[in-house]
Amino acid sequence: MSLLKEAFERFAPDYLERYGQSMLPSHRRCLTDILSCQTAALDGSLHVCQSCGHEHYTFHSCGNRSCIKCHHLRTEKWLDKQQENILPTQHFHCIFTLPSELRLIVRSHQKEAYKILMTSAFDALQILANDPKHLGGKIGAIAVLHTWSRAMINHPHVHMMIPAGAYNKDYDTWIRGREKFLVPIDALKSIFRAIFMKRMRKALPKQIFPQVIWKKDWSIHINSFDSKIENLLNYLGRYVYRIAITENRVLAVSESTVTINNNGVALHLRGEEFIRRYLQHV
Known part of the structure; x- marks a missing residue:
């Protein structure tokens, strides 16, 4: 799992639970889409190779322009x-x-x-x-x-x-x-x-x-x-279609913080603050 995905899976659910009722619909939709993207929550498609008959199942993407995977x-x-x-x-x-x-x-x-x-x-x-x-x-x-x-x-x-x-x-x-x-x-x-x-x-x-x-x-x-x-x-x-931060700039994810590269300097953000800053640009 990428560090960026780990950051969202660790901190986005609590953010939604705490602020979901007061969030902008676009912000709430962004987080729910990111969490469900390419998972069983969105179902999937079965792909069959016409040459060998090998079957491969893939989960659907959410398509949100602010998704960490879909841009x-x-x-x-x-x-x-x-x-x-x-x-x-x-x-x-x-x-x-x-x-x-x-x-x-x-x-x-x-x-x-x-x-x-x-x-x-x-x-x-x-x-x-x-x-x-x-x-x-x-x-x-x-x-x-x-x-x-x-x-x-x-x-x-x-x-x-x-x-x-x-x-x-x-x-x-x-x-x-x-x-x-x-x-x-x-x-x-x-x-x-x-x-x-x-x-x-x-x-x-x-x-x-x-x-x-x-x-x-x-x-x-x-x-x-x-x-x-x-x-x-x-x-x-x-x-x-870029998101506010890319995978290569996430340095570490802990139980409570996300560390990002800020012009060569490690910037430590509490998980809630990381999500808040991300949503400013949705």
């Missing part, structure tokens, strides 16, 4: 589909991260906030890309939302893969961008912050936002990607 196949299918959308040009890897002061607000309004985060990031890029000084046309992007840090705490940010170029509608032509420069980063930060906050205030008119966010330097990173574009796509693909 691999979906990721592979997503990667295959995205290969069709890749342009034969250099790309940039962009990361938009929200200030820590907004995390609780975003966490409490995920449906509205995550959509606003992703659209605001792209629209801010598009505003600058429209300027002939930079690109002068319409850009494309593959964007992936990522909600956790290595310690599984709430840390919403967006990864984007941007082609180094743009389509100019007026001249019906592709404009090739510069190899090491996409758009000015300081201007992008200001535009992104303004768009995001305007849309959040419209979506949540009664919400009070901390004033300090206007004084902070919002985190945006843009890096040219010189390696094979498939490597960047594979990197993004790990987050599309």
Whole structure:
């Protein structure tokens, strides 16, 4: 048995018993699906080899996108589909991260906030890309939302893969961008912050936002990607159907704790806290 599966089998039943009545339905379903996945609880199928007649019985998978077993196949299918959308040009890897002061607000309004985060990031890029000084046309992007840090705490940010170029509608032509420069980063930060906050205030008119966010330097990173574009796509693909922690980062499971690798440092979490952090990203 893997350590990740052991952690869930050891601590999830008690978590459900203690908090089940107050949990979100999606969280409760996630834990029950993980515990029943590929077990007799979901029945199974009998497979017969057409050559030798050997019979093999397998239990059904739960199919939950947050399951510790079921996300691999979906990721592979997503990667295959995205290969069709890749342009034969250099790309940039962009990361938009929200200030820590907004995390609780975003966490409490995920449906509205995550959509606003992703659209605001792209629209801010598009505003600058429209300027002939930079690109002068319409850009494309593959964007992936990522909600956790290595310690599984709430840390919403967006990864984007941007082609180094743009389509100019007026001249019906592709404009090739510069190899090491996409758009000015300081201007992008200001535009992104303004768009995001305007849309959040419209979506949540009664919400009070901390004033300090206007004084902070919002985190945006843009890096040219010189390696094979498939490597960047594979990197993004790990987050599309990825769960908050993978098997290789679980170091140990004891009677009361789960130890995980947090950027090279062993982080010891009580079993209940491990489950709680995992469910934040379901």
